[in-house]
Amino acid sequence: MMSCSRRNFISGIGAIALVSGIPIKTIAQSEEETKTIRYAMVHDETACIGCTACMDACRETNNVPEGVSRLEILRSEPYGEFPNQEYEFFRQSCQHCTNAPCVSVCPTGASFIDPKTGIVDVHKDLCVGCQYCIAVCPYRVRFIHPEHKTADKCNFCRDTNLAQGKQPACVEACPTKALTFGDMNDPNSEVALKVKSNPVYRTKVELGTQPNLYHIPFQRGEPRR
Structure with missing residues (x-):
């Protein structure tokens, strides 16, 4: 049975790209770009x-x-x-x-985790000020912004x-x-x-x-x- 190493596979893909004239990214490049x-x-x-x-x-x-x-x-x-x-x-x-429990309880999706960075943040335009996130946070670090009237914290x-x-x-x-x-x-x-x-x-x-x-x-x- 013929075996195909990762290096041979990538090389083969590159050869196909050169013959067809279609630019493609290598697996290594794709992995690097999708790395969170x-x-x-x-x-x-x-x-x-x-x-x-x-x-x-x-x-x-x-x-x-x-x-x-x-x-x-x-x-x-x-x-x-x-x-x-x-x-x-x-x-x-x-x-x-x-x-993050604050994200799980938010009824509007205002509290979220940025998938690219892992930062927990708040969409102010979606927050209705229900304070569910404040109640559930075990670290007691959220508050209602006195001007925006929405949940706020370190981001x-x-x-x-x-x-x-x-x-x-x-x-x-x-x-x-x-x-x-x-x-x-x-x-x-x-x-x-x-x-x-x-x-x-x-x-x-x-x-x-x-x-x-x-x-x-x-x-x-x-x-x-």
Whole structure:
């Protein structure tokens, strides 16, 4: 029985294309073009100083009004005695869950996962403000935008910085490089290498949400669950 290797098959297809004069793409090219991105972020709690520059940058870049926030930096109780006290800083924002409950419960399809990037976002023109997504989110990171009257949250600056080929505003603003962002499906990306080379945790993974926000834990405290 004649065997046909992947290389021979691709070569044969190329020969057919040359003879027929019809340009076609190789399988390798097609696979590369259909490869999906899964954006993720790492918050290094050992590097974060709680300056909240990320919060300010997010608010300015995405026109987030006062009274609501797409991300928060939460400070723990102090560890140690004065004057040698230390604090743990925890990033609370959308986890961009691969299995997002907010998407499952949305009755209008306003809450969705971008199939090209894995980013969880909201179609404002479809949102009716029912707040089902807010109620079901286990991370409590969604809110009703006081001006648009629709659900809102972190979207990794999908329609602002990312659309301009830049990193999310919080990443660009962080003075200690405590935030790393990129494609987890690319094993050579900075974010994938960061996760691989450091002890990391994700919150509430027992719920099956498959969050894409990773944390490098502050060594003196217990990782948040």
